[in-house]
Amino acid sequence: MRYGHSVEAVRRAEGALMARVPEGALMQRAAAGLAAAGADLLGRVYGARLVVLVGSGSNGGDALFAAARLLRRGASGTAVLLAPERAHGEGLAAFRAAGGRVTGADGGAGVIAHADLVLDGITGIGGKGGLRPEAEPLARAARESGAAVVAVDLPSGVDADTGEVHGPAVHADATVTFGTYKPGLLIDPAAERAGALRLVDIGLDPAELGTPALEALQHADVAALLPRPTGESDKYRRGVVGVAAGSRRYPGAAVLAVSGALxxxxxxxxxAGPGGAAVLARHPETLVSTGSPHSAGRVQAWVVGPGLGDTAEARTAVDDALAADVPVLVDADGLRLLTPEAVRRRTAPTVLTPHAGEAAALLGRAREEVEAGRLRAVRELAARFGATVLLKGSTTLVADPDPERPVRVNATGIAWLATAGSGDVLSGLTGSLLAAGLAARDAASVGAYLHGLAARLSEVPLTALDLADALPRAWRNVSE
Structure with a gap:
């Protein structure tokens, strides 16, 4: 599991550690890890040209000490000081002693144009808002240069706690972060500016960090959660998932949701629904009925919503599913046919799976606002509906209705998932995991993980059916 901790938690743990170790030890540990990452990116340190963008915080000190280490290995370097009177004194002295040159912000763009490596030490994890006017041209020059750009702890200009970007920000090729991941490194739009992530252990105590704000499943976590049949299993003991999806106009949604569920x-x-003929043509093993969910037979979970439309039959399907005393996943058209009150009355778990546009409609906001503040949006939806919410998008987030539980972020998704029907497959897959006995938060997290991994294992461009067909490979990849 990857964990992301808030700025407050990191500062608390760093303060406790600094009281136990010699002065400056944490900065030297960070600098050593940063220098190693820079050397890896350069491949050959001797003769490399290095530029350090130095702000007024300790991130500037980390960058200066790391650069000094690289200079002692034969690199040449220039420090661009954005606030010369507030630059880290000891770090600057070490950099100069190693042969480094110093210039002001006005001369920064020129040296960046000839750099092989740029270290971004402009702001730290406490920075709020976008880059200041004097820093913006330097960030732009770094991006336009041929240099590898490495952010120190996180790209300057992004919000460490939320992943929001309120103005210009550094676009890094890699970010070297210290002690623990920061939530903003794992959530777009900030995550897309972070590049490849490298975590440097500086000795922070997990107990002093406390409960993380964010967590991300990895292969071992997913493998431990996957349902597996035993010698005593039969098809009913393994769970039966009901799918109420599709319509006469959109029978394909029924096929795709069932494909994911199988x-x-x-x-x-x-x-249950009007798309039975299309479903049976593709999946003859499906148990098909033409009525509403209420009359379909016993299930351990329902998936309702994809392709339903906005008819009386669609409303009945949603109402019937919500009335059942089993876990229910609501997606797509179903999201437009429910209210917070209807969900909060339920005693069994509910999972909502909106994309940004649907989330915006549920919250009464603009889509752009949801996309800019994904963490805030998913938490608010979970609280408002009392449900587990899977917010789809460039980074998929899963929030539990219990605000004390960390939000989960899925890291396996790729841009090719933005294809028609992809969400229908995810709904069926996640509903099947609910029926197999996974808790709502785990089913949503595992579903998103396998869905993204299946896309990675598919040939691109991919279709939704390609995605469903690749799920066994994803399952096997995780299990083995």
Whole structure:
């Protein structure tokens, strides 16, 4: 599991550690890790040209000490001081002693144009808002240069706690972060500016960091959660998932949701709705009925919403599913047909799976506002509906209705998932995991992980059916 901790938690743990170690030890540990990462990116340190962008905080000190280490290995370097009177004194002295040159912000763009490596030490994890006017041209010059840009702890100009970007920010090729991941490194739009992530252990105590704000599953975590049949299993003991999806106008949504459900670990799939002929043509093993969910037979979870439309039959399907005393996943058209009150009345778990546009409609906001503040939006939706919310997008987030539980972020998704029907497959897959017995938060997290991994294992451009067909490979990849 990867964990992301808030700025407050990091500062608390750093303060406790600094009281136990010699003065400056933490900065030297950070600088050593940063220098090693820079050397790896350069490949050959001797003769390399290095530029350090130095602000007034300790990140500037980390960058200066790291640069001094690289200069002692034969690199040449220039420090661009954005606030010369507030630059880290000891770091600057070490950099100069190693042969480094110093210039002001006005001369920065010229030296950046000839750099092989740029270290971004402009602001630290406490920075708020975008880059200041004097720093923006330097960030732009770094991006336009051929240099590798490495952010120190996080790209300057992004919000460490939320992943929001309120103005110009550094675009890094890699970010070297210290002690623990910061939530902003894992959530877009900030995550896309962070590049490849490298975590340097500086000795922070997990107990002093406390409960993380964010966590990301990895292969071992997903493997431990996957449902597996035993010798005593039969199709009903493995769970039956019901799918109420599709319509006469959109029968494909039914096929795609059922395709995902059949690959999700449950023992059987019941389909209820007008798309039965299309479903049976693709998946003859499906148990099909033409009525509403209420009359479809016993299930351990329902998936309702993809392709339903906005008809009386669609409303009945959503109402029937929500009335069932089993976990329910609501997606797509179903999200427009429910209210917070209807969800909060339920005693069984509910999972909502909106994309940014649907989330915006549920919150009464603009889509752009949701995309700019994804963490805030998913937490608010979970609190408002009392449900587990999977917010789809460039970084998929899963929030529990309990605000004390960390939000989960999925790191396996790729841009090719932005294809028609992809979300229908995810809904079926996640609903099947619910029917197989996973808790709502785990089912949503594992579903998103396998969904993204299946896309990575598919040939691109991919279609939604390609994605469903690749799910067994994703499952096997995780298990083995």
């Amino acid at each position: 690959r999700g670990g449950a023992g059987a799939v019941r389909y």
